[in-house]
Structure formats: structure tokens, C-alpha cells
Amino acid sequence: MSTQKITLAKGLNMGLRKAMEDDPKVLIMGEDVGRLGGVFRITDGLQKDFGEDRVIDSPLAESGIVGTAVGMAMRGYRPVVEIQFDGFVYPAYDQIVCQVAKIHFRSKGNTKMPMVIRIPFGGGIGAVEHHSESPEAQFAHTPGLKVVACSNPVDGYWMLQQAIACDDPVIFLEPKRQYHADKAELDESITPEPLFTSRVVKTGTDLTLLAYGPTVKTAMKAAEAAATEGKSLEVIDLRTLSPLDMGPVLDSVRRTGRAVIVHEAHVNLGMGAEVASRITEKCFYNLEAPVLRVGGFDTPYPPSRIEEDYLPDLDRVLDAVDRSLEF
Amino acid sequence: MSHAEFGPDLVEVFGPSQQDGGPELVQLLTPEGERVHHAEFDMDFSAEELRGFYRDMVLTRRIDTEATALQRHGELGIWAQLLGQEAAQIGAGRALRPQDYVFPTYREHGVAWCRGVDPLDLLGLFRGVDHGRWNPNDNNFGQYTIVIGAQVLHATGYAMGMQRDGVVGTGDPERDAAVIAHFGDGASSQGDVNEGFIFAASYNAPVVFFCQNNQWAISEPIERQTRIPLYQRALGFGFPGVRVDGNDVLATYAVTKAALQRARDGQGPTLIEAYTYRMGAHTTTDDPTRYRLSADVEHWKLKDPIARVEAYLKRNGLVDDGFLDTVKQEADDLGVRLREGCKALPDPDPHAIFDFVYDEIPPELAEQRDGFAAYTAGFEEAHS
Numbered sequence: 001m002s003t004q005k006i007t008l009a010k011g012l013n014m015g016l017r018k019a020m021e022d023d024p025k026v027l028i029m030g031e032d033v034g035r036l037g038g039v040f041r042i043t044d045g046l047q048k049d050f051g052e053d054r055v056i057d058s059p060l061a062e063s064g065i066v067g068t069a070v071g072m073a074m075r076g077y078r079p080v081v082e083i084q085f086d087g088f089v090y091p092a093y094d095q096i097v098c099q100v101a102k103i104h105f106r107s108k109g110n111t112k113m114p115m116v117i118r119i120p121f122g123g124g125i126g127a128v129e130h131h132s133e134s135p136e137a138q139f140a141h142t143p144g145l146k147v148v149a150c151s152n153p154v155d156g157y158w159m160l161q162q163a164i165a166c167d168d169p170v171i172f173l174e175p176k177r178q179y180h181a182d183k184a185e186l187d188e189s190i191t192p193e194p195l196f197t198s199r200v201v202k203t204g205t206d207l208t209l210l211a212y213g214p215t216v217k218t219a220m221k222a223a224e225a226a227a228t229e230g231k232s233l234e235v236i237d238l239r240t241l242s243p244l245d246m247g248p249v250l251d252s253v254r255r256t257g258r259a260v261i262v263h264e265a266h267v268n269l270g271m272g273a274e275v276a277s278r279i280t281e282k283c284f285y286n287l288e289a290p291v292l293r294v295g296g297f298d299t300p301y302p303p304s305r306i307e308e309d310y311l312p313d314l315d316r317v318l319d320a321v322d323r324s325l326e327f
Numbered sequence: 328m329s330h331a332e333f334g335p336d337l338v339e340v341f342g343p344s345q346q347d348g349g350p351e352l353v354q355l356l357t358p359e360g361e362r363v364h365h366a367e368f369d370m371d372f373s374a375e376e377l378r379g380f381y382r383d384m385v386l387t388r389r390i391d392t393e394a395t396a397l398q399r400h401g402e403l404g405i406w407a408q409l410l411g412q413e414a415a416q417i418g419a420g421r422a423l424r425p426q427d428y429v430f431p432t433y434r435e436h437g438v439a440w441c442r443g444v445d446p447l448d449l450l451g452l453f454r455g456v457d458h459g460r461w462n463p464n465d466n467n468f469g470q471y472t473i474v475i476g477a478q479v480l481h482a483t484g485y486a487m488g489m490q491r492d493g494v495v496g497t498g499d500p501e502r503d504a505a506v507i508a509h510f511g512d513g514a515s516s517q518g519d520v521n522e523g524f525i526f527a528a529s530y531n532a533p534v535v536f537f538c539q540n541n542q543w544a545i546s547e548p549i550e551r552q553t554r555i556p557l558y559q560r561a562l563g564f565g566f567p568g569v570r571v572d573g574n575d576v577l578a579t580y581a582v583t584k585a586a587l588q589r590a591r592d593g594q595g596p597t598l599i600e601a602y603t604y605r606m607g608a609h610t611t612t613d614d615p616t617r618y619r620l621s622a623d624v625e626h627w628k629l630k631d632p633i634a635r636v637e638a639y640l641k642r643n644g645l646v647d648d649g650f651l652d653t654v655k656q657e658a659d660d661l662g663v664r665l666r667e668g669c670k671a672l673p674d675p676d677p678h679a680i681f682d683f684v685y686d687e688i689p690p691e692l693a694e695q696r697d698g699f700a701a702y703t704a705g706f707e708e709a710h711s
Contacts, residue, residue, distance in 0.1 A: 027491075053491055059529055064480060064522030071484020075492070095519070098474050099481070106458040107470055109683040143684050143692075158691075167686040196689065243689030 005188045009179040011156035011186060018157075019164040020050050023078060026164055029056040029069055029107045030082030030118075039084055040120060040179050064090040069115055070099050078114045080164055085176075086121040086231045087130025095139075096222065100169045101144030115169045116160070119177035121149075122264045123311055126304045131304075134265035136212075140242035147242040147306065149173040150196060151216035153184040153301040155239065158192035172242075175214035182217075196244040200252065204234035207324055208252040210261040210275060212238040215312060218261055222317040223253055233321065240283075241271055249275070250282050257288035258324045262312050267295040289327035292320045345556055345657035348602040352570050355577040358630040360638030368571075368581045374645045380576045381640060382654050383421065384413040384633045387437040389658040391607075393665045394436075394453065398611040402669050403453040407434045411574070411606030414632030415539050416580025417441060419507065419601070422587055425467065426494070426504040430482035433471040434539075435509050442468040446661070447668040456672050475510075476517030479536065482508030483523045486590070488531035495533045496593025505533040505590035507583070513544025515560070516552045524564040524596070535583065536561075536598045539573060539607035546618040550692035573603030574632040604630070615645045678703070 006014065020026045028043055034057035037044030047055035058065045062083060069079035083089045089096070096117065103113050111224035115163075123132030130238055140147045146168050150156045156174065163170040193199065201216065201225050216237045223233040234252050238244065253259050261272040272293035279291050296314040302310045332695035352369050376633040391409050406641040409416065410602075412434070420441025423429065429438055436449055444461050451457040452471060472478035486506040489495055494504045514520050515538060527534050538558055542549050553560070561568025574692040579601055604627040608615050640646040681688065681696035688696075 059522070059525050061518075061522045061525065063519055064526050067477065067480025067519055067522065067528050068484030068487060071481040071486070072488045072491075073484075074463075074481060075485050075488025077488055091518075095477065095480065099477055103470075104686060107463065107682045107683075108457070108460070109686070110462040110464065111470075112686055114686075119417070146685070146689070243691045246691075286564065 001230070003185050005154045005158070005183040006186050007180050007183055008041055008150070008156045008174070009040060011153035011184075012140050012160055012174065012184075013044055013046070015157040015160035016043060016046060017049075019080070019161050020046065020054065022200060026078045026080060027054050027072060028080050028082065031056055031058055031060055031065070031067055033057060033082050038082060040176065042118075042174075042179070043082065047188045047295045055289070057255045060092075062323055063126070063230075064089055064276045065097040065284050066092040066100065066117065070095065073113050074111055074116050078116075078164060080116045080118065081115060083119045084129075085131045086119055086135055087120055088119075088135040089135060096139070096145070096171075101142045104168070108241060112167050114167045116163045116172050117169070118160075118172045118174060120179070121173045122175050122177055123247050123301060123304075124177040124308050125160045125216065126307070128304070129301065132304070132307065134296065135265065136171070136173055136241055136263075137265055137270050140271060144299075145169055145171055145242060146196070146240075147171040147173070148240045149175070149213035150239070151175060151211075151213055151237050152182070154186050156187055159239070161196055162192065163196035173213055173290050177214050178217070194222065195238040195247060196243055197237055198238045198240060198248050200234060200248055201237050202233070202235040204232040204256070206232045206256060207258040207321055208233070208249070208318070209233050209235045209321070210249060211235065211240060212263065212271070212273060214264060215262040218312060218314060218317060221314050222321065225314060225318060226321060229322070231325065238275075244275065244278065246282070247276055249279065253283045257286050257320065258327075259291045260294060260317065260324055261291065262294045262317055264296050264311055266298045267293050268298045270295055289324045292324050294320045343496035343625060344611050348570060348572060349556060350448050350574050351558075352602060353578045353582055354572040354575050354583060356575045356635055356639060358574070358635050360635045361669060362639060365578070365581075368578065368585060370581045370584075372577060374656065377636065377640060377645060378650060380417055380421070380580070381633070381636045381646075382657070383417040383437070383440060384636065384652050386658055386661055387413050388633065388659055390436055390440065390449070390665065393662045394450060395607070395611060397450070397666065398453070399668050403450060403611075404455045405454050406611045408605075408607035408610065409436050411604050411632070412539055414576035415573035415579050415601035415603050418576045419509075419537050419583045419599075421506065422580050422583035424500075424504070424587075425671055426502070427587060428467045428469070428482075428485055428504070428506045430469045430478040430506065430508045431471055432475075432478070432509050432511060432514070433473055434511075435471070437515065438509065440705065442466040444468050447665060448670070449673075450451060450669050451672055454669060454672055456675055470525050476520040476523075479508045479510055479514070479520045479523035480526070482506045482534050483527045483532050486527065486534040487530055489533055490530070495591065503591035505535060505587045507535045507587065508539050509537050509539070511544065512538065512540040512549050512552050512557060515539075515557055524561075524566075524598070527596040528565040531593070533593065534596050535586045535590055536596060537583065538598065539601045539603055542571075543605050543615070543619070545609040545611065545613060546615075548619075556600070558598055558600035564598075566598065568598040568600065570600045570602055571602030574630045574635070576632060576636060602625060615691045632685065665666065678706065679692040
């Protein structure tokens with residue numbers, strides 16, 4: 001079976017194409033997704049091949065995009081909505097939280113809401129304000145939504161198709177810094193693991209490093225650097241944020257006794273707080289140290305010239321690892 | 328203060344006083360029950376149709392009266408009254424075909440009636456036993472939406488779905504379909520409503536925007552929402568707007584029927600402003616005496632939607648006492664059914680709150696559900 005090396009952007013593009021080929025009810029909607037192929041080119045070429053009725057360039061109004069997608073889902077379509085940047089999702093926040101998340105519950109299951117809302121998230125691209133944010137906790141806090149984050153090209157390909165096939169609404173977070181960065185080998189013939197599962201991406205014995213989206217790469221680098229000092233870190237890509245898949249996390253922490261979670265979002269009430277709480281509830285007697293969090297500071301996202309000081313980087317992760325190991 | 332460089336005076340552009348709806352109000356039956364004609368929207372009505380409108384409005388008003396009383400007796404937590412808006416809703420509701428789809432607010436009890444939704448099912452939401460117990464796809468009548476204006480976008484998206492299903496502009500009356508989106512004058516200020524207008528215009532979606540301007544958004548008068556007659560806003564979005572006498576069931580029916588047909592034919596959206604008045608309170612928790620004059624209410628009482636049809640029917644010998652008595656008996660029976668049925672609506676099982684959060688329940692929520700079940704079972708054992 002042939003394989004090919006792809007970027008995350010290509011993986012997502014291929015995933016969308018495959019989903020549209022497999023199911024004529026799948027539609028794409030968003031700003032600039034048609035002829036331009038999206039500002040990140042994730043939908044490149046799709047309007048040309050599937051037509052303007054299925055790849056819909058929308059007016060510039062995020063609530064309008066999500067709200068009309070709700071109506072199309074009610075009519076039996078499976079809309080895949082692109083929000084251009086994380087910080088632009090807020091005009092649609094009401095529709096997402098009050099409508100998308102609640103319609104299935106409100107209607108006692110009579111109305112399904114199979115919608116995917118793709119959001120490029122996270123920083124590190126030198127952008128102006130509102131283009132580098134990590135709003136995942138706000139959606140993971142909302143019952144009725146499922147929230148996932150891909151971290152690499154192969155997951156981008158599979159997870160997006162799985163999210164589109166899901167009958168529940170899925171917030172699909174894409175680490176925009178990775179779109180055109182590293183390539184990975186895609187083998188389309190394999191059977192992917194289920195969508196709502198976390199994954200051990202590197203085994204280790206001394207400490208469990210938890211990450212998702214853009215910070216998986218940071219965590220892997222930290223594990224490599226720690227290995228040179230004789231420290232064995234296990235790295236888990238959470239992949240799914242709501243629901244959380246705690247099984248592999250708890251198994252790991254029971255062995256290592258230590259955990260550090262890394263995300264770009266603000267630490268206060270972020271995903272790390274929930275994960276730390278669940279580890280403490282289930283692994284209290286296995287813990288050798290408090291679960292530590294490394295994330296964005298509790299400030300608005302800073303001007304880009306200092307964003308690398310704000311974002312959790314290799315050194316801040318290693319600092320937390322050392323503090324845990326020395327506890 | 329007219330400054331030419333900022334354009335003409337608004338009064339010059341938008342016309343004279345809008346008192347009683349202004350000169351462009353489409354009307355086919357005057358408040359006195361006189362049949363009048365209109366160059367564009369005139370149509371003939373059979374005696375049976377007219378009696379049907381009358382019956383629908385009387386029964387709808389009874390639903391409203393009974394539900395208001397049930398709230399006063401503590402059987403409903405709240406009720407959103409439609410008193411005075413029966414003609415707007417019945418006219419719009421009866422203009423629909425089965426394949427059309429309705430997106431209501433939480434006050435569309437008359438439209439629900441036209442669609443065949445059991446009025447008892449409307450009460451569950453207001454009693455607090457569910458969020459709307461009818462299946463939207465049984466009668467193509469969507470769920471009541473509480474967030475003001477949100478459903479206007481859903482309606483537009485649904486209409487875009489119809490376009491993709493090839494049920495617009497085929498010329499087949501059994502096949503061609505349209506959507507009607509209900510909202511009020513207050514909602515006309517919402518971003519979602521305006522975005523709905525923009526999307527519908529941009530894609531030429533088969534949707535009729537049906538705005539019941541009942542003059543009040545709780546305590547805020549229409550003047551707080553708009554400086555121009557609402558129907559005239561449509562022009563700015565690129566589709567026609569019509570102001571119809573919302574207390575005239577014939578005119579509302581005729582205008583809505585024409586707008587729906589226009590949408591089904593693939594000619595795009597229309598804004599209908601049904602000019603009416605909220606005779607009751609916003610809801611049963613509201614107190615309109617704090618913000619409006621009783622003289623205004625008295626003025627609108629003279630425009631009652633049911634009285635004018637009754638006057639026309641009687642004057643023209645289209646009804647006899649037998650018919651009127653039958654309708655009254657039907658209303659009384661409906662009242663009994665609603666009173667008894669409301670009290671018999673069961674409270675939901677607390678354990679069922681987990682059931683429909685998702686189509687596929689995540690393991691962690693299932694764990695929470697099972698934990699809650701075990702927790703409550705502990706109490707049952709303690710009491711047994």
C-alpha cells in the first residue's frame with residue numbers, strides 16, 4: 001500500500017475531500033473557503049471539485065455561519081464550518097453554546113446536530129491580536145459539545161473524517177502553527193483508533209507529560225532533552241478534550257507517580273485544572289508530587305514580539321519537570 | 328435639523344406619520360368588519376375559509392386564556408401571551424403548505440395550532456417539565472426558541488438546505504417548499520436577525536421573515552428599536568418588505584401566501600411586518616401598567632382581530648347561531664382538556680437528564696449518570 005508524506009494542512013484537506021466523497025450531505029461553509037481555499041488553504045481546491053453548493057463562501061458573519069449551519073443540519077446536512085481564527089469565534093459563541101450544544105437535548109434527540117466547527121488555534125505565528133488564542137476550555141465546559149485537538153498530519157486526516165461522521169457537534173481544534181510545518185507519513189490503508197481516545201506517543205518511567213494540539217511537539221522535545229539527562233518521560237497526546245479519555249493518563253500516572261500538563265491556554269480554569277483534578281481523585285496514593293501545569297499566563301495574549309515568552313516552551317516545560325521530580 | 332450633506336430628512340424619505348400603521352398598511356378587512364380591496368394582495372375567500380379563520384382564532388385565544396389562568400393557579404411557571412396577535416398568527420399559519428417549515432419564537436401558539444401541534448404540548452415548556460415535547464419533524468414546526476432571534480438564522484440555513492434538496496422553483500406545487508421565520512419587533516435589533524437577512528439575500532434563500540410588530544419588547548416601545556418602519560428595512564438588505572395589518576387575518580393570510588409562493592418559486596426572501604399590538608403582558612411575570620398607557624390599549628381594543636371577522640360573518644349572513652355555539656363549545660372543551668391535561672403532565676425522571684445531552688453518551692457522562700442513580704438508590708433503600 002502506498003504512503004505519502006504530508007503536512008497537517010494537506011492532511012486536513014485530504015480528510016475533508018474524503019469525507020465529501022463519502023457522504024454527499026457533507027458541506028463546507030466559511031469565510032474565504034471557496035476560491036481562495038481558506039486563509040490557510042485547508043479547503044484548497046474543494047470548491048472547484050465539489051461546487052459552490054457544497055463549498056460555500058459565506059458573508060463575513062460568524063454567528064450567521066454557525067446559525068445557518070444549524071439550519072442546514074436540521075435539514076439533514078452535515079456542515080463543516082470553518083472559523084477563520086480562534087479569536088473570531090466569539091460572535092458565534094451564542095449560537096454554539098445556546099443552540100448547537102443544546103438542540104439535541106432540547107428536542108429529546110429528535111433533532112440531531114452533526115456539525116463540525118473547525119477552529120485554527122494557538123499562537124506562534126507572529127500575528128496581530130485575536131489570531132493566536134486557545135479557547136478550548138470554554139467549549140469543553142459546555143455540555144453537548146465534543147472537543148478534540150489534532151497535533152499532527154496523520155491525526156488531522158483521520159480525526160477530521162471521524163469528527164464529520166460523528167452525530168454530535170464537534171469543536172475541531174487545529175494547531176495553526178503546525179499547518180505547514182512538519183511532514184509525516186500517511187498510510188490511508190490502516191484503521192485509525194477511535195476519535196475520542198488519548199494516545200501514548202512516547203513511553204517513559206519517571207514522569208507523565210500531557211499535551212494536546214501544538215504543545216505535543218513541545219512535550220516531545222522536552223522528553224528528548226530530558227532523556228539526555230537520564231530522565232525518562234512518558235508523553236501522552238490527549239487528542240480529545242471533551243470527553244477526556246483518562247484511561248491511558250491514569251495508567252501512566254500510576255506507574256510514574258508524577259504528571260505535568262502543558263497547554264497554550266491560560267492556566268486558570270484551563271484543561272490542565274480539570275486533568276489535574278481527575279488525576280488527584282483517581283491516583284491520590286500513587287502521586288509522588290502535585291500535578292503541575294504549564295501554560296499561557298493569565299493575561300491576554302501578548303503582542304507577537306514577546307509571544308514566545310508567553311507560550312510554554314521547552315525550558316518552561318523542563319523547569320516544571322524538574323520541580324516535579326525534585327518535590 | 329436637516330443638513331443636506333448628510334442626506335434628506337428621514338420623514339421625507341420614509342413618509343408621513345405611521346399612526347395606525349401608516350398609508351402602506353395592507354388591509355382587506357377593516358376593524359369595523361368592512362371588506363376592502365387592495366390592488367396587489369386582494370383575493371377571494373369562501374364562507375368556509377372565513378368561518379375557519381374565525382374558529383382558529385377563537386380556539387387560539389382560548390388556549391392563551393386557559394394557559395394564562397393556569398399560570399395564575401401555579402400550574403405553569405410562566406406563559407407568553409399572544410392576546411391580540413391571533414390574526415397575525417392564524418393568517419400566517421394557514422398560508423403554509425405541509426411541506427413548508429416553521430421556525431417559531433416562544434409565542435407562536437396560533438401557528439402551532441395551524442400546524443396541528445397539540446396545544447397541550449405547548450404547556451410542558453412553560454410548566455417546566457420539558458423544553459418542548461413535540462417532534463419538530465412531525466408537523467414541520469420547529470421548537471420554541473427562547474434566545475431572541477436565534478431561530479432566524481436556523482430558518483435561513485434550513486431554507487438553504489431546501490435549495491440544495493431541489494425543492495425550490497421546480498414549478499411542482501406538491502414539491503416546492505419554503506421556510507417561515509417568526510420573530511418580533513424587539514428581535515429586529517438582534518445581530519442574528521440582521522445576519523439572517525444578509526445570508527438569505529446573498530443566497531436568495533426561500534424564507535419569509537415574518538415579524539409581528541406588537542409595538543413592545545417587554546417595556547421597550549418600537550421607537551427604541553427603529554427609526555424607520557420595520558418593513559422598509561428590507562430594501563436595505565435587498566428584498567421586498569410589506570407592512571400588513573396584523574389584526575386582519577385576511578390580509579395577513581393573503582400577504583403571507585404571496586410571499587411564501589414567491590419563496591417557493593425561487594424568487595427569494597420577503598420581510599412581512601405584521602402590524603399588531605400585544606394586548607396582554609410580555610409574559611405573566613410582566614406588569615405593563617408600569618410603562619404604557621391604558622388609552623393605547625383601549626385604542627387597540629377597537630381593532631380586535633376576532634371581533635371584525637365575527638362582524639363581517641354576521642353582517643353577511645355567513646354564520647348562524649349554531650355555528651357560533653359549536654365553536655364556543657369546542658373552546659370550552661379545549662379549555663377543560665388543557666386544564667386537566669396540564670395538571671396531569673408528569674414531572675420528568677431526574678435520571679433522564681443525561682439521556683439526550685449527546686447522541687452518543689461519553690463514558691465519563693455515563694459514569695456520572697450511574698453515580699447519580701446509585702446515590703438516589705441509596706436514599707430509596709434508606710426509606711424502605
